[in-house]
Amino acid sequence: xPQHVRFTPRDYASPEYNDWCRGCGDYGILRALxxxxxxxxxxxxxxxxxxxxxxxxxxxxxxRANGIHxxxxxxxxxxxxxxxAHPALTVIAAGGDGDGLSIGAGHFVNAGRRNLDLTYLFFNxxxxxxxxxxxxxxxxxxxxxxxxxxxxPQRALDPIRLALAAGYTWIGxxxxxxxxxxxxxxxxxxxxxxxxxxxxxxxxxxYDPAHDKAWYAARVKRLDDHDPCLPPGSDVSRRNALHTxxxxxxxxxxxxxxxxxxxxxxxxxxxxxxxxxxPAWPARIPATAPIxxxxxxxxxxIDELLDRFTV
Amino acid sequence: MLSSVSPGSGMDGTMVNKDRCLAWRIGGPQGSGxxxxxxxxxxxxxxxxxxxxxxxxYHSNITGRHSYFDVCVGSRPLFSHRESPRLLxxxxxxxxxxxxxxxxxxxxxxxxxxxxxxALDALRLLDTxxxxxxxxxxxxxxxxxxxxxxxxxxxxxxxxxxxxxxxxWRARLKSEAGNRxxxxxxxxxxxxxxxxxxxxxxxxxxxxxxAGAFAHKPDVIDLNRAAxxxxxxxxxxxxxxVTLPPGCDRPERLLLGGxxxxxxxxxxxxxxxxxxxxxxxxxxxxxxLEAHASVPLxxxxxxxxxxxxxxxxxxxxxxxxxxxxxxxxxxxxxSGPGLSLMTEGLGWAGMNEVPLVITHYQRGGPSxxxxxxxxxxxxxxxxxxxxxxxxxxxxxSGDVSDAxxxxxxxxxxxxxxxxPVIHLLDRALTGCLQTVPRFDPSRHTIRRSxxxxxxxxAGSAERFRLTGDGISPRPLPGRPGQQFWTTGVEHGIEGxxxxxxxxxxxxxxxxxxxxxxxxxxxxxxxKLAVFGDxxxxxxxxxxxxTTGALREVLHDFPALRVLQLRLLWPFPDxxxxxxxxxxxxxxxVENNYSGQLADLIAAHTGHRAxxxxxxxxxxxISAEALLPALQAIANGKGEARMVLRNPFE
Numbered sequence: 001x002p003q004h005v006r007f008t009p010r011d012y013a014s015p016e017y018n019d020w021c022r023g024c025g026d027y028g029i030l031r032a033l034x035x036x037x038x039x040x041x042x043x044x045x046x047x048x049x050x051x052x053x054x055x056x057x058x059x060x061x062x063x064r065a066n067g068i069h070x071x072x073x074x075x076x077x078x079x080x081x082x083x084x085a086h087p088a089l090t091v092i093a094a095g096g097d098g099d100g101l102s103i104g105a106g107h108f109v110n111a112g113r114r115n116l117d118l119t120y121l122f123f124n125x126x127x128x129x130x131x132x133x134x135x136x137x138x139x140x141x142x143x144x145x146x147x148x149x150x151x152x153p154q155r156a157l158d159p160i161r162l163a164l165a166a167g168y169t170w171i172g173x174x175x176x177x178x179x180x181x182x183x184x185x186x187x188x189x190x191x192x193x194x195x196x197x198x199x200x201x202x203x204x205x206x207y208d209p210a211h212d213k214a215w216y217a218a219r220v221k222r223l224d225d226h227d228p229c230l231p232p233g234s235d236v237s238r239r240n241a242l243h244t245x246x247x248x249x250x251x252x253x254x255x256x257x258x259x260x261x262x263x264x265x266x267x268x269x270x271x272x273x274x275x276x277x278x279p280a281w282p283a284r285i286p287a288t289a290p291i292x293x294x295x296x297x298x299x300x301x302i303d304e305l306l307d308r309f310t311v
Numbered sequence: 312m313l314s315s316v317s318p319g320s321g322m323d324g325t326m327v328n329k330d331r332c333l334a335w336r337i338g339g340p341q342g343s344g345x346x347x348x349x350x351x352x353x354x355x356x357x358x359x360x361x362x363x364x365x366x367x368x369y370h371s372n373i374t375g376r377h378s379y380f381d382v383c384v385g386s387r388p389l390f391s392h393r394e395s396p397r398l399l400x401x402x403x404x405x406x407x408x409x410x411x412x413x414x415x416x417x418x419x420x421x422x423x424x425x426x427x428x429x430a431l432d433a434l435r436l437l438d439t440x441x442x443x444x445x446x447x448x449x450x451x452x453x454x455x456x457x458x459x460x461x462x463x464x465x466x467x468x469x470x471x472x473x474x475x476x477x478x479x480w481r482a483r484l485k486s487e488a489g490n491r492x493x494x495x496x497x498x499x500x501x502x503x504x505x506x507x508x509x510x511x512x513x514x515x516x517x518x519x520x521x522a523g524a525f526a527h528k529p530d531v532i533d534l535n536r537a538a539x540x541x542x543x544x545x546x547x548x549x550x551x552x553v554t555l556p557p558g559c560d561r562p563e564r565l566l567l568g569g570x571x572x573x574x575x576x577x578x579x580x581x582x583x584x585x586x587x588x589x590x591x592x593x594x595x596x597x598x599x600l601e602a603h604a605s606v607p608l609x610x611x612x613x614x615x616x617x618x619x620x621x622x623x624x625x626x627x628x629x630x631x632x633x634x635x636x637x638x639x640x641x642x643x644x645x646s647g648p649g650l651s652l653m654t655e656g657l658g659w660a661g662m663n664e665v666p667l668v669i670t671h672y673q674r675g676g677p678s679x680x681x682x683x684x685x686x687x688x689x690x691x692x693x694x695x696x697x698x699x700x701x702x703x704x705x706x707x708s709g710d711v712s713d714a715x716x717x718x719x720x721x722x723x724x725x726x727x728x729x730x731p732v733i734h735l736l737d738r739a740l741t742g743c744l745q746t747v748p749r750f751d752p753s754r755h756t757i758r759r760s761x762x763x764x765x766x767x768x769a770g771s772a773e774r775f776r777l778t779g780d781g782i783s784p785r786p787l788p789g790r791p792g793q794q795f796w797t798t799g800v801e802h803g804i805e806g807x808x809x810x811x812x813x814x815x816x817x818x819x820x821x822x823x824x825x826x827x828x829x830x831x832x833x834x835x836x837x838k839l840a841v842f843g844d845x846x847x848x849x850x851x852x853x854x855x856x857t858t859g860a861l862r863e864v865l866h867d868f869p870a871l872r873v874l875q876l877r878l879l880w881p882f883p884d885x886x887x888x889x890x891x892x893x894x895x896x897x898x899x900v901e902n903n904y905s906g907q908l909a910d911l912i913a914a915h916t917g918h919r920a921x922x923x924x925x926x927x928x929x930x931x932i933s934a935e936a937l938l939p940a941l942q943a944i945a946n947g948k949g950e951a952r953m954v955l956r957n958p959f960e
Contacts, residue, residue, distance in 0.1 A: 014796075016807050045794040050633070060796065061807055064771065066788040068636060069798030069808075070629070071659050077626040081633025082788070084617055085584050085641060089789055110622035278604050280614045286639035287789065291581025293609060296756035298579045298719075300614065301607045305575060306749060309565040311357035 007041055009034035016061045023213075025125060025176030025202025026055055030062055032174075032182035033092075033121070037065070039187055042090050050079040052095030052104070054130050056123035059094040073104030076111045079118055086287035087117075087271070090190060097124045101137040101157050108159075112166025115194035116270040120168075121186070122159055122197060125204040126211070133207035145207045159199050160250060160261065164243060169194040169264040171228075171246075173257065175220045176202035177213060181258065188260055194269050201256060216256065223249070223259030234266040331866060332364075332385035333555055334393035335506065338410055339402025342374030344499045347524060348402075349380035352503055353744050355512055355520035356384045357566045360558030364389035364859070366931055367742035368960065371591065371682040376436055377405050386556045388746065390710060390859030391934040394957050397553045400506045402499055404429035404458050408437055408445060411461040413959045416469035417552035420462065421506050423498065424474035428459040444958060471552050473509070477501050480541055487537065500535045504542035509551045514543045563749050569714040569740035569856075570596040572750070573644075573670055576718025578606050579752035582616040583639030586627040589620065591682040592738050593646040593672040624649040628656035628669065635660070635667045636797070638760075638787040640722050642668035646738075647676050650689065654697045657731055659799045661701030664775065664783070664822070666725035666732075666760065670718070673737040673855075675929045684929030685738035687855050687902035691910070693733045694880045700819070702826045704728065705880035707735040709840070709858030711745040713877065716755075720837065723758040727832075728825045729782060735879070737902065739931035740856040760785040765792050774806040777817060781824025830881040838883040841890075842873040848895035849945065850874060852887075852912060852920075856931060857902050863934035868941050876908065884915040891918045898944060900924045902932055906952075926955040 012034040020026045037047060047065035051057035053072035060067030066089075070078040079093040100108045100122055111120070126139040133147015137157045144151045163171050170192040174182040182200065189196035201220075203212050226249065230242055242262065249257045274281055291299055335352065339345045346367065353363045362385045369378035381392045395415035401407045401422035408431055414420055431442050431449075446456050454460030462472050477498045484497060500521070507517045517539050525531040574596050577585070587597040597618060606615035621627050627643040634641035645653060650671050660667040673689045675681030693705050704724050708714040717734055725732040763772055763786040772786035774795040783804075786793035796806035801818060803809040840858075843865045850872045851861050858875040865871060874890060876883065891897060891912075899909035899920040906923035913919045924940050926932045936955045943949045 014807075043791070045791055046789055048637075048788050058808075061798075064794065066794055067796040067798075067806075068633075068663075069796075069800060070633075071655055071799060074625060074629040074656070077621070077629040078633035078636075080626075081584065081586070081630035081635075081641065082637050084619070084630070085634030085639035086637035086789060089637070106622050107626055110626070274617060274619075277601070277619075278615060278617045280605065280612070281617055284612070284614050286583025286617065286634070286641075287637035287787070289583075289614060291583075291640065292757035292759075296758070297609075298581060298752045298755060298757060299608045299610060300579050300581060300752070301609055302575055302579050302750075302752060304607070305578070305603055306565060309567040309571065310563055310749065311354060311566045311746065 005041065005043070007038045009038045012037050012044060012064050014062050014064045014067070018062050020055060020058070021206045023203070023205040024055065025204070026059070026123065028176035028179050028182065029121065029123060029200055029202065030059060032179045032186055033059070034063065035179065035183040036186035036190065039183065040190060046088070047090045047092065048082050049092045049094060050075050050082070052099035054096040054099055054128065056094055056096040057099065073099050073102070074107065075099060076104065076107040076120065080111065080114070080116055083116055083118055086285060087282035088285060092119045092121060092190070094121045094123065096136070097122065097126060097138045097159070098128050098136040101159060101162070108162065109166045111195060112163065112168050114270045115167070115169050115267050117193055117195070119186070119189045119196045120198065122199045123202060124159065124199055125202045125208065127204040127207045129204055129207060146209070147207050158250065161247070163197040164246060164262065167267070168197040169262070169267050170196035170260070171262040172196070172260045173199045173201065175216060175256070175258050176200055177216070178220065178258065181222060185260065192263065194267065219254070219256040221255045221257055223257045226259065226261070228260040228263045230262070230264040230266045232265050239266070331387070332383040332389055332393070333398070333510065333553060334396040335382045335384065335398045335400070336379055336396035336410060337400040337402065337503065338377060338379035338406030339499070340374065340405070341369055341372050341376050341378045343402060344496045345378050345380055345402065348499045348503050349382055350744065351517070351520045351524045352507065353382045354523065354566055355507065355517040356382070356555065357564070357746050358516045358519060359513065360561050361385065361556060362388045363566055363744055363746045364392060365744040366392035366739060368930065369683050377409060379406065379410065382744070384555055386559060389863065391863035392931065393935050394933050394960065395935060398506055398510065400502050401426060402502060405434045405436060407458045408434055408461060409441065410959065411465050412445070412448070414465055414470050419471040419473055419509060419552055420465060421473045421475055421502055421509070423477040423502070425478065426458060427462060427474050428457055430457045432456065441958070473505070473549065475502060475505055480545065484534070484537055484541060497534055497538045500538040501542045504539040505546045508543045508546040509549060510553065510555045511551065512555055514539065564746045565749055566744055566746050567711060568742060568744055569708065569711050569736050570672070571599055572711045572714035573718040573734070573736065574599040574603070575750060576715040577642060578603070578615065579755070580719045580722045581640050581757065582642060584631060584634040584641040585616050585618045586621050586630045586643050587645070588622070588624045588627050588649060590646045590649045592674060592741050593644045593649065593670070595741060596644045596670065624652040625656065628653040629659070632656055632660050632665050632667050635665045636788070642670060644670040644672070646672045647674045647680055647682065648678070650693070650696070657703065658697040658699060658701055660731040661697070661703055661822070662799050663797045664729040666722070666729055668721045668725050668732050668734060670734045670736065672741050673735065681929040683738065685856070685902060685931050686927065686929060687737055687857065688904065688907070688927070689735070690854070690879065690903070690907040693735060702728070702730045702822050703880060704730060704732045704829060704878070705735060706732065706877055707854045707879055708740060709855060709875050709877070710740070710747070711743070712747045714740065715750045717877070719752065719755050724829065726760045727758050728829050729760060729785060730825060735855060737856050739902070763787065763790070763793050771795060771805065773804045775802065775804045775818065775821070777804060777821055780828040781821045782828060826881045830883070833878060835886055838876070838878040838886055840875040840877060842875070843871045844869060845872055847872040849898065850891065850894040850896070851898040851900055852876065852908065853900040854879060854908055855902070857900050860932045860934045860937050861900060864937045864941065867938050870945070871941065882911060882915045887912065888916045891916060896921050896944065898922045898924060898941070900932065900937065902926055922949045922951060922953060924953045924955065928956065928960065930957065930960040
């Protein structure tokens with residue numbers, strides 16, 4: 001489809017009935033994502049959105065794009081596999097806080113070691129909604145949702161600090177009901193040529209009414225004086241200074257700063273390392289490259305390899 | 312229960328293949344070059360037009376623990392190893408202790424003279440059970456509890472003993488110009504060369520194999536070539552009780568192992584992405600693919616797969632599935648616990664009808680089990696593993712040639728029927744070396760998925776459109792008009808969630824129908840292979856590398872029909888019912904405890920095995936051990952459950 005075709009958010013609307021709860025932050029994220037895809041003029045068939053398991057995992061149902069609903073905790077491996085096999089696609093992973101930081105924590109961390117060109121939308125409401133309100137790994141110690149019999153005995157993980165430590169090269173935080181700003185963040189995350197992590201804070205009005213829109217409204221503040229960029233060639237001291245600044249922003253418990261925290265261009269895209277492993281990639285796209293001739297005979301010539309074993 | 316063969320226990324009448332192959336064994340501490348030496352010897356023998364089958368045994372350990380390699384050399388193709396070598400090359404005293412009892416007369420033992428009198432108690436890595444057994448035997452014969460006692464027992468059986476002055480030879484190599492750095496490992500070459508000289512292996516063949524093995528290290532080549540020359544000169548006067556079988560003028564053959572054959576098959580198949588997590592013994596395949604990922608193509612370009620090591624088997628299987636969704640041929644390879652972790656992803660691929668290939672190298676289980684030892688204990692697991700009911704296919708290779716064909720075929724099945732395919736191998740097959748006819752991928756016709764028929768439009772594609780054969784046309788991402796949804800939740804034809812009972816039934820039936828289509832379409836020759844006498848009243852059914860022992864035993868036990876099942880799921884029940892209709896006696900041979908194939912046959916055909924011949928020590932079944940068991944069955948003395956045992960493997 002030619003690039004000049006313009007899209008509207010409605011072009012990414014799916015016919016599926018949406019069964020999220022009224023007032024769920026997921027709606028804001030969905031609208032922001034549709035707006036971002038339209039602004040980027042990405043044809044729906046060129047976009048692959050992978051969902052984890054949980055309320056947020058249903059996001060692909062409600063989008064007209066290639067929608068793949070995967071397994072609990074595995075959204076990142078599925079998304080990475082699609083990007084490796086079809087590097088021309090725009091690949092987005094949408095998963096919840098429990099999906100990413102509990103059952104999928106190993107993938108969350110290890111994805112950071114590969115600066116693959118993916119966008120990871122992290123739906124963070126501190127609650128397991130579909131299983132009736134248990135604590136997610138981002139629920140602070142001592143807090144109690146409507147689904148819990150007692151206050152949370154375990155401490156919370158900070159997804160941004162973890163992403164920073166793991167090596168994500170683009171890190172942002174957004175708020176589900178600041179749709180325009182969130183769409184702007186998603187656009188920047190998709191444009192980033194490496195692995196982008198967007199922590200999206202959102203209310204779960206059903207199970208965690210204490211953290212409602214008013215609670216967020218009192219805290220959410222757009223970042224205005226933070227420069228997130230690490231240009232190519234940045235040295236360690238510059239990196240450390242930026243990380244220190246990010247930690248300072250996160251340490252401020254009176255506000256919830258939203259915006260781009262890190263845009264690290266000093267780390268090479270994973271594609272460069274992959275090309276050293278396989279020089280034919282990505283020019284020869286595994287998903288579309290022919291593997292057989294007109295008669296169905298294999299295109300690969302293994303004769304030289306067979307010669308090594310010849311006796 | 313019948314213990315059919317214990318080499319060295321005096322059951323001389325049971326030995327097979329006396330004139331068909333020469334069994335050569337080399338043993339030594341892991342990491343000392345045992346594998347390399349066995350490869351060199353095998354290649355040198357194969358050069359003369361001889362055929363090779365070998366087996367490898369090693370501990371889950373990097374250096375120090377015992378490993379050994381059996382190389383069988385024959386004048387015609389071989390499919391099984393032997394448990395009783397004719398020639399034993401000992402690279403340390405522990406090898407002497409472990410294997411001297413297994414050597415069959417007429418035969419010979421070559422060992423360093425310094426290893427000829429070592430107390431068994433000093434061998435700290437010798438298993439207590441084995442030490443006690445050897446000491447008991449030595450006590451009975453009033454011999455010292457030392458390697459000298461075991462050598463004496465061997466000599467009394469007629470085994471020739473050849474203590475080699477390896478250290479003196481190495482000193483001479485050192486003193487010659489240019490060889491001052493003669494390493495410990497050159498002792499291995501000296502010992503192997505002495506065995507070659509003894510057997511009548513032409514020196515030129517061994518020299519060529521040495522040069523090939525060390526091609527990347529010129530200084531090592533010179534040293535080892537000098538070592539071969541020295542051993543052939545010094546050992547020249549020795550007469551041998553056994554000699555190498557003659558070679559034939561054969562067309563070009565390959566000498567390789569199962570994991571290499573699979574990797575070559577995957578490359579020919581057009582593999583686009585292989586993900587893996589390191590695990591024994593499966594990683595060998597991925598390591599080979601990584602080293603040979605760039606492949607020339609018939610169109611003049613180069614291609615080949617991305618091969619990526621990932622964080623765990625969960626990532627490996629799901630990353631491969633994510634890649635396969637896009638239309639690329641994607642696979643992962645694993646063993647033992649790796650597949651346990653992959654079962655959720657396997658179910659997802661079944662539910663979402665994703666063509667995914669999982670190559671599974673069985674090892675001893677459960678849990679960590681025996682990571683480096685063979686087993687066929689995962690058959691029922693790969694067929695039934697995972698929650699819920701979903702279609703999958705399972706194929707199993709019987710030898711190195713099968714491994715190549717099956718690796719190619721797995722992708723065709725996966726794409727044609729849009730489901731996960733598990734390609735089963737076992738440790739015995741991946742660690743072996745076998746001479747096989749050169750692979751010819753041009754004889755293979757690649758088959759791909761039923762393409763999406765629509766042309767470009769703005770609509771969405773029905774990913775799970777209902778069809779008579781259960782197979783939906785396959786939309787692919789990135790193509791106009793083919794945008795689709797898919798989900799591991801039960802779904803309707805558009806791939807979006809549905810819990811409607813009728814939709815559920817339609818989808819369960821549609822997915823099941825694909826297996827019926829596969830069972831109908833796949834030709835019988837791809838489902839099973841028949842060897843031996845088609846009219847024999849005795850039928851032995853088997854699968855996987857155990858097939859080799861049955862093919863081999865036919866030379867000594869010809870009144871036998873062997874059925875090798877290559878397609879295990881969908882189970883080839885119709886073909887088997889037809890073929891078992893007139894059999895008098897049904898024997899099922901497997902490398903597991905319970906007889907998993909025998910149970911499957913009973914469940915799907917109604918034929919209960921009269922005899923199950925089993926082995927679950929972590930070591931493969933040989934023709935040598937199979938023969939007395941089959942003879943007992945033929946004589947009416949076979950039991951329902953016959954376990955093959957060998958305390959010296």
